[in-house]
Amino acid sequence: MKTSSHRLHPTTLCIHAGTRLDPATGGACSPIYTSTAYAFPNPANANIYPRYFNTPNQQVINRKLAALEQGEEALVFGSGMAAIATLLFSQLKTGDHALFQSDLYGGTHQLVTKELPRHGIEVSFCRATMEYPAALRPNTRLIYVESPSNPLLRCVDLAALAQLGRERGILTVVDNTFATPINQNPIALGFDAVIHSATKYLNGHSDVNAGVVISSAAIIRRLTDSATLYGGMLDAHACYQLERGLKTLALRVRQHNENAEHLARFFQSHPAVARVNYPGLPNHPDHAIAARQMRGFGGMLSFELKDPTGLDCLLSRLRLVMPALSLGGVESLICIPSRTSHRLMTPDERQHAGINDGLVRVSVGIEDAEDLLQDFSEAMSEL
Numbered sequence: 001m002k003t004s005s006h007r008l009h010p011t012t013l014c015i016h017a018g019t020r021l022d023p024a025t026g027g028a029c030s031p032i033y034t035s036t037a038y039a040f041p042n043p044a045n046a047n048i049y050p051r052y053f054n055t056p057n058q059q060v061i062n063r064k065l066a067a068l069e070q071g072e073e074a075l076v077f078g079s080g081m082a083a084i085a086t087l088l089f090s091q092l093k094t095g096d097h098a099l100f101q102s103d104l105y106g107g108t109h110q111l112v113t114k115e116l117p118r119h120g121i122e123v124s125f126c127r128a129t130m131e132y133p134a135a136l137r138p139n140t141r142l143i144y145v146e147s148p149s150n151p152l153l154r155c156v157d158l159a160a161l162a163q164l165g166r167e168r169g170i171l172t173v174v175d176n177t178f179a180t181p182i183n184q185n186p187i188a189l190g191f192d193a194v195i196h197s198a199t200k201y202l203n204g205h206s207d208v209n210a211g212v213v214i215s216s217a218a219i220i221r222r223l224t225d226s227a228t229l230y231g232g233m234l235d236a237h238a239c240y241q242l243e244r245g246l247k248t249l250a251l252r253v254r255q256h257n258e259n260a261e262h263l264a265r266f267f268q269s270h271p272a273v274a275r276v277n278y279p280g281l282p283n284h285p286d287h288a289i290a291a292r293q294m295r296g297f298g299g300m301l302s303f304e305l306k307d308p309t310g311l312d313c314l315l316s317r318l319r320l321v322m323p324a325l326s327l328g329g330v331e332s333l334i335c336i337p338s339r340t341s342h343r344l345m346t347p348d349e350r351q352h353a354g355i356n357d358g359l360v361r362v363s364v365g366i367e368d369a370e371d372l373l374q375d376f377s378e379a380m381s382e383l
C-alpha cells in the first residue's frame with residue numbers, strides 16, 4: 001500500500017492495510033508463502049525463520065490488525081487462547097498480582113484460575129469499573145477486561161481503566177473479540193494492549209482458529225520473544241484465509257450490528273421474554289458507557305425466557321438459527337450458557353453471576369434480518 005498523509009478509514013484498511021501484491025505476477029492478492037526454510041545468508045530475508053513468527057503471511061495479518069486497532073504493531077497466533085496465554089506469561093512473573101474482570105470468557109477464566117496460581121502469580125476479580133481502584137495491590141502488574149462481556153454484554157469504562165493503569169504504571173489489556181475493531185478501538189481510549197480471538201468476527205466464516213495481540217512496538221517485541229519459545233503460531237494457509245475474511249470485516253460488522261438491533265427490539269417486545277441484554281438498548285445497565293466508547297453495539301445479545309422449560313421447544317423449532325457454541329460467523333448461532341459455557345458452575349455460582357437457566361445467547365449473523373425475525377417469531381409462537 002502506498003502511503004500518504006490522508007488517514008484511511010477502517011473499511012478501506014480492512015481491504016488494503018498490510019496486503020501484499022504478488023511481486024511475481026502483479027496479482028491483487030497476497031501470495032501464500034509456504035516455505036519453512038529460506039536461503040541463508042540472504043540480506044533480503046535474514047530474519048525469516050518461521051518459528052520466529054515473521055513469515056510473510058503472518059506479517060500481512062499483523063500489519064492489517066495494527067492499522068485497524070490503531071496500535072504500533074501486532075502479532076498473530078494459532079488461537080485466541082495462544083494469544084492470551086502468551087501475552088499473560090510474557091508480562092507476569094512469580095510474585096506479581098493481576099486483576100481480572102469476573103465474567104471472563106470460559107477458557108480465559110480457566111487459564112487465570114488454574115495456570116497463573118501454579119506459577120505463583122496472584123489473581124483477583126472485579127465486577128464493575130468502580131471496584132478496580134480498591135482492588136489494586138502494591139504488586140499489581142496487569143488489569144485485564146472484556147467489553148462487552150459474555151454472555152450478559154456488560155461493558156466496562158475503558159477510558160477510566162486506562163487512566164487508572166497509566167497513573168499506577170499497570171499494563172491494561174482488553175479482549176476486544178465481541179466488539180471488533182470496527183465498533184471499538186481500546187488503544188485509542190488509552191489501553192496498552194488489545195487481544196482478539198480471530199476465530200470469531202475477524203475471520204468471520206467459522207473456519208479458522210486464530211488469535212492476535214495488538215500493542216506498542218516494545219510490548220510486541222517482548223511478546224514475540226516469549227511466543228518464539230512457546231510456539232502457537234498460525235500457518236500460511238490459515239493466515240491467507242484470515243486475510244480474506246478480514247477484507248469484508250467492516251461490511252459484515254455493519255450488518256451484524258443492524259441485525260442484532262432488530263432482534264434485540266423484537267425480543268424486548270416478546271411476551272415470553274423476561275429481559276434482553278444488548279448494550280444498544282437504552283435500558284441496558286451499561287448503555288451510557290457503551291454509547292460513549294463504541295461506534296456500533298455488535299452482533300451479540302442474550303435474553304431470558306420467563307419460563308426456562310420453553311428452551312427445548314425454542315431450540316427444536318428454529319430452522320435457520322443453529323444451536324452451536326462459538327460466535328462471530330456469518331451464520332446466526334444460539335446457545336444456552338447454563339448448559340454449555342457455564343455448566344461447570346454450581347447453580348448458586350450461576351445465580352451470583354446472573355446466568356439463570358432461561359438465559360439464551362445469540363450470535364446474530366448477517367442473514368436478512370426479516371428472515372431471522374421470522375425464524376424466531378415462529379419458534380417462539382407457543383412459548
Ligand SMILES: *Cc1c(COP(=O)(O)O)cnc(C)c1O
Pocket residue numbers: 079080081082105107108146150175177178196197198199200209210211
Ligand atoms: C473464543 C474466545 C476466546 C478464545 O479464542 P480461541 O480462538 O477459541 O482460542 C477468547 N476470548 C473470547 C471473548 C472468545 O469469544
